[in-house]
Amino acid sequence: MARTAGRTAQDTRRVVFDAASTVFRTHGMAATLDDVAQEAGLSKGGVIYHFATKDHLMTALAQSLLEDFREAVHSSIDPSDDRPGRLTRAYVRASLAEAELRTAHETYSLITQLITSPAVAEVAREDASRWRRDLADDGLPPAVTSLVVAAADGANAAPLWGGGIDAAENERLADQLIALTLDPAGWARAVTP
Numbered sequence: 355m356a357r358t359a360g361r362t363a364q365d366t367r368r369v370v371f372d373a374a375s376t377v378f379r380t381h382g383m384a385a386t387l388d389d390v391a392q393e394a395g396l397s398k399g400g401v402i403y404h405f406a407t408k409d410h411l412m413t414a415l416a417q418s419l420l421e422d423f424r425e426a427v428h429s430s431i432d433p434s435d436d437r438p439g440r441l442t443r444a445y446v447r448a449s450l451a452e453a454e455l456r457t458a459h460e461t462y463s464l465i466t467q468l469i470t471s472p473a474v475a476e477v478a479r480e481d482a483s484r485w486r487r488d489l490a491d492d493g494l495p496p497a498v499t500s501l502v503v504a505a506a507d508g509a510n511a512a513p514l515w516g517g518g519i520d521a522a523e524n525e526r527l528a529d530q531l532i533a534l535t536l537d538p539a540g541w542a543r544a545v546t547p
Contacts, residue, residue: 367404367414369394374415379464383471387411409473416474419461420481423448438493439535442502445489446535449506450528462514498538502531 361369373394377385387408391398405411430444430451468474489499509527 363404366396366400370396370401370404370411371415371418374411375460375464378412378415378467379460383412383467409471412468412471413473413477416465416468416477419465420477424481426451437536439498439538441492442489442494442499442535443532445503446506446528446531449510450524450531462511466514494535495538498534502534505531 370390374385374390377389377393381389387401387405388398390411391401394401401411405414426448427441427444430447431440432443435443465478469478485503489503490496492499494502505527509524
């Protein structure tokens with residue numbers, strides 16, 4: 355069965371991604387396409403129609419998760435902001451948005467499992483390189499960009515280690531990181547001996 359009546363191929367892929375996310379998070383990488391198909395309410399053939407192998411599904415799922423984050427960042431760009439660092443500020447907003455923090459643990463734990471696949475690891479490396487290039491072209495001093503992005507990533511991933519900060523603290527951190535991008539010279543003066 356390729357897809358359920360009334361559902362587009364894109365809708366079916368989304369159903370399979372959602373099912374695979376659940377199955378891989380709960381059963382790990384030992385999960386099978388049969389497990390994914392059962393969770394999705396499809397036949398195994400229905401899953402294979404869209405993803406020929408488990409590795410293909412894992413790679414496509416990782417690409418989807420990484421692209422979802424990229425879209426969240428770009429939708430967080432303030433259209434009236436034309437100063438250097440606008441992409442970095444959007445990265446902070448997307449990384450530290452309350453909704454993102456609620457799902458960060460699930461997303462990071464899933465990517466951590468998926469990245470055990472060499473193909474997924476390559477996709478993640480390519481995505482990280484793309485972010486480095488995009489953020490390097492954002493007009494901020496490299497040290498500021500590195501600090502701000504590392505802090506946002508660290509706060510976003512903190513739930514993996516049982517950490518995390520409350521909503522008010524998170525909002526203050528986002529404001530502080532954004533402030534660093536608006537006055538990078540002031541930051542450089544503050545840390546220069």
